[in-house]
Amino acid sequence: MDPLWTKLYESAVASGTPNPKIFADTACKYRNKVLELRAKRHKTVLLTEAPKISEGAPAPKKATKKVLAPEHRCKALTLEGRQCGFRAWHGGFCTKHKPVRDEQST
Numbered sequence: 292m293d294p295l296w297t298k299l300y301e302s303a304v305a306s307g308t309p310n311p312k313i314f315a316d317t318a319c320k321y322r323n324k325v326l327e328l329r330a331k332r333h334k335t336v337l338l339t340e341a342p343k344i345s346e347g348a349p350a351p352k353k354a355t356k357k358v359l360a361p362e363h364r365c366k367a368l369t370l371e372g373r374q375c376g377f378r379a380w381h382g383g384f385c386t387k388h389k390p391v392r393d394e395q396s397t
């Protein structure tokens with residue numbers, strides 16, 4: 292028997308919950324469902340350096356677009372230390388790298 296089920300059952304009996312067995316069953320089912328959904332969720336991984344290109348992965352596509360002049364490009368640096376390749380729109384930064392404004396001050 293699941294120790295959590297026993298614990299829930301005992302607490303339900305102690306607190307006078309009607310149908311303590313059904314309560315414990317439902318609470319256990321709910322907990323298992325939550326754990327299952329949590330395991331399925333995508334996990335965010337914070338990188339501190341550029342990811343290594345693994346063997347067998349498709350080779351990165353060669354840029355077919357013209358490369359922007361550095362003064363028109365975003366001022367942000369990539370994890371590899373190169374200048375961001377996107378066009379600068381927002382005060383010298385691209386859409387991805389524009390500084391986040393404090394919403395309460397505006």
Ligand SMILES: [Zn+2]
Nearest residue numbers: 365375385388
């Ligand atoms: Zn950028």
